[in-house]
Amino acid sequence: xxxxxxxxxxCGNMGTAIIDGILKKNIIKNKSxxxxxxxxxxxxxxxxxxxxxxxxxxxxxLYKLKINAVLLAVKPQIAYNVLLDLKNIMTDKxxxxxxxxxxKISFFKKILGNKTSVIRVMPNTPACYGKGITAxxxxxxxxxxxxxITKLLFSSVGIVVILKQESKMDIVTAISGxxxxxxxLFIEHLIQSAVDFGLDKKMATVLVKETFLGSSYxxxxxxxxxEVLRNDVTSPGGVTEAAIKVFNKNNAFHxxxxxxxxxxxxxxxxxxx
Numbered sequence: 385x386x387x388x389x390x391x392x393x394x395c396g397n398m399g400t401a402i403i404d405g406i407l408k409k410n411i412i413k414n415k416s417x418x419x420x421x422x423x424x425x426x427x428x429x430x431x432x433x434x435x436x437x438x439x440x441x442x443x444x445x446l447y448k449l450k451i452n453a454v455l456l457a458v459k460p461q462i463a464y465n466v467l468l469d470l471k472n473i474m475t476d477k478x479x480x481x482x483x484x485x486x487x488k489i490s491f492f493k494k495i496l497g498n499k500t501s502v503i504r505v506m507p508n509t510p511a512c513y514g515k516g517i518t519a520x521x522x523x524x525x526x527x528x529x530x531x532x533i534t535k536l537l538f539s540s541v542g543i544v545v546i547l548k549q550e551s552k553m554d555i556v557t558a559i560s561g562x563x564x565x566x567x568x569l570f571i572e573h574l575i576q577s578a579v580d581f582g583l584d585k586k587m588a589t590v591l592v593k594e595t596f597l598g599s600s601y602x603x604x605x606x607x608x609x610x611e612v613l614r615n616d617v618t619s620p621g622g623v624t625e626a627a628i629k630v631f632n633k634n635n636a637f638h639x640x641x642x643x644x645x646x647x648x649x650x651x652x653x654x655x656x657x
Contacts, residue, residue, distance in 0.1 A: 389416045389450040391446065392418070393466060394458035395423075396457060398512070399455070401541055402457070402511065403419070405541035418436050418444065419435055441466070453480075453530070455537075456482045456483065457483050458484060480496065482505060489523045493523075498525075501522075501523060502523045503526055503531065504522075504523075508561050508564055510564060514541055518542060518543070520538065521552075554652040554653050558645050570596075
């Protein structure tokens with residue numbers, strides 16, 4: 385087992401979810417997990433979990449607390465100032481894990497120095513319930529042990545994949561990072577269609593939500609490809625086929641999906657520049 389002393393800077397929904405996962409899986413003991421959180425109400429909440437919480441980065445003594453990893457979970461708008469403050473207390477033995485959306489590894493190295501080990505991470509919101517998917521890209525200075533620690537931390541909230549190119553973070557962001565919103569949009573529309581054709585809203589909501597839950601679970605555990613599972617449900621000349629034909633007419637469903645993902649990727653690229 386690795387000896388991990390972790391400092392988490394920023395505790396929004398994702399940061400809190402990761403902390404909860406780490407504690408639940410007993411990956412890090414309370415005494416080795418430290419938080420910087422300026423929001424008073426959030427500090428009180430975290431202290432209630434038995435954690436040591438600081439109001440400001442300047443209050444943290446990384447050496448004394450035996451911290452060897454810093455997880456950055458702040459908003460992109462304040463990332464620059466946070467890194468400037470962090471630079472004042474950093475040592476070469478500490479590595480950075482960032483879940484800050486859109487910020488490339490070069491952004492961190494310009495402030496903290498080229499020798500700094502930086503691992504870029506993209507989780508998604510189902511991590512709040514232990515069902516996330518997290519993509520990780522380590523810089524060239526990252527030791528295998530540090531990469532293993534990062535994988536261990538994020539495996540506490542779901543599945544982890546390792547990217548070989550940082551540029552792939554843009555498509556990952558568009559697919560898994562933003563993906564839950566696409567699913568919720570489809571759920572919205574199916575519920576509305578059910579209501580339009582005569583079901584009450586409460587019944588429609590239960591039917592659609594449970595259909596998505598069961599179907600996603602089946603797709604997750606099955607050895608069959610999604611298209612095979614789809615064909616299993618689609619009887620020739622049947623009800624399902626009638627709907628699928630509309631979705632696939634002139635390849636419309638695929639085209640609109642590609643257009644949407646293309647727009648998301650372009651936005652991700654623009655935000656990271």
